[in-house]
Amino acid sequence: MNFVLGTRRIPEKAKRVVVLVQNQIGEARFGAELFRDVLKLSVFLKPRPPPHLTIQGMVLMKHVMSSQQLSLLSYANTCMLMASSSVYRRQQFLIRSLGGGIDHSRNMQQDLRSVEVDAESVIRSITPALDPTRHKGQAGKIAVIGGCREYTGAPYFAAISALKIGADLSHVFCTKDAAPVIKSYSPELIVHPVLEESYSVREEDKKTISRKVLAEVDKWMERFDCLVIGPGLGRDPFLLDCVSEIMRHARQTNVPIVIDGDGLFLVTNNIDLVSGYGLAVLTPNVNEYKRLVEKVLSSEVNDVDATQQVLSLAKKIGGVTILKKEKSDLISDGDTVKSVSIYGSPRRCGGQGDILSGSVAVFLSWARQHIIAADPNSNLSCKNPAVLGCVAGSAMMRKAASLAFCHKKRSTVTGDIIECLGESLEDICPAT
Structure with a gap:
């Protein structure tokens, strides 16, 4: 067979994988022709040589391919990626995979399936119905702790995203300097100018002011279904000390927390702030994840065995849920690992992490309500609301980003993605 994608020839070892797959399912068309058909549907198909087939291409083919074909295609794609790499350990992985023959390929398929999750099914299961008998607040009350004189956009993005997903109320607790700016962005948000930074506080007044800050947040705490801590927070030492106390009190009152940014x-x-708290979610990007791994596991990031490492990290922190943001988001609570690979956007504008944190907060609160209600018709295998919230939030963010990029291309900014959240949710879970 002569396997060519565009102007790029598939590596020789990958040809053997495709032949192996072809023999496995007896599908004469399951070869270069099918790879080419998938690429025609993929947004990656450009005049330049296309990259190897990705999981996004398989998502586009899900309605015309059987689950067995998708699993086998996923395995072939993995080996293609490994074979094209010059990194020795990836070459060895491919050789081991091929050396095991068909039985090994079946094991590989099972491993891949155990990580992937049907995110849209999760969203449909946990999203509450729009019922005229419900009252304000039942669909979620979210609070964002963040916003200082340098950063006002991030807390706004997180808070407004929560509303666009479907939360009823969204609060922002920020510094006094940031409050007028955030208020001017939207009248939909309830903004509390209660946080203080070191430059505005005398040393002898810090304890008194810290108690006042905590008391102001405390009187609202039990009303909230989830806190988002970190967007636009900054790194002022006094401010971080106050937020540490807020986090401790959230734990005492059993309020879920989603932690992002600062x-x-x-x-x-x-780490003790979240260690052992099962309702805590960490949403690190590449650099933040690297620092967490170095601090908690005293090792470097392992890209070869990323699934096992994120599992170990979550377990080491005592069962918190980690949403590792990358090409395919990895989610683990120390017991299981889920992956969300829905195609997002190649446009990496700032603020997408803030949308994600606000979205996760809403879905986490909905998942918690769903589990507490103990719906007998629920088909959810996972019962951890933090994991379910991360799966749903990740998928929603990716779907909205993809839709925004289709409209705006290179000019896509965070506000465009936020405006696509409602349409994306409606596509998965219609309101009527």
Whole structure:
């Protein structure tokens, strides 16, 4: 067979994988022709040589291919990626995979399936119905702890995303300097100018002001279904000390917390704030994840065995849920690992992590309500609301980003993605 994708020839070892797959299912068309057909549907198909087939291409083919074909295609794609790499350990992985023959390929398929998750099914299961008998607040009350004089956009993005997903109320607790700016962005948000930074506080007044800050947040705490801590928070020492106390009180009152941005800086330097708290979610990007791994596991990031490492990291922190943001988001609570590979956007504008944190907060609160209600018709195998919230939030963010990019291409910004959240959710879970 002569396997060619565009102007790029498939590596020789990958040809053997495709032949192996072809023999496995007896499908004469399951070869270069099918790979080419998938690429024609993929947004990656450009005049330049296309990259190897990705999981996004398989998602586009899900309606015309059987689950067995998808699993086998996933295995072939994995080996193609490994074979095209010059990194020795990846070459060895491919050789081991091929050396095991068909039985080994079946094991590989099972491993891949155990990580992937049907995110849209999760969203449909946990999203509450729009019922005229419900009252304000039942669909979620979210609070964002963040916003300082340097950063006002991030807390707004997180808070407004929560509303666009479907939360009823969204609060922002920020510094006094940031409050007027955030208020001007939207009248939909409830903004509390209660946080203080070191430059505005005398040393002898810090304890008194810290108690006042905590008391102001405390009187609202039990009303909230989830806190988002970190967007636009900054790294002022006094401000971080106050937020640390807020996090401790959230744990005492059993309020879920989603930690992003500078909240991750705070947690990385004080793991005890979240250690052992099953309703805590960490959403690190590449660099934040690297710092967490170095701090908690005292090792370097392992890209070859990323699934096992994120599992170990979550377990080491005591069962918190980690959403590792990358090409395919990995989600683990220390017991299981889920992967969300829905195609997003190649446009990497700032603020997408803030949308994600606000979205996860809403879905986490909905998942918690769903599990507490103990719906007998629920088909959810996972019962951890933090994991379910991460799966749903990741998928929603990716779907909205993809839709926004289809409209705006290179000019896509965070506000465009936020405006696509409602349409994306409606596509998965219609309101009527």
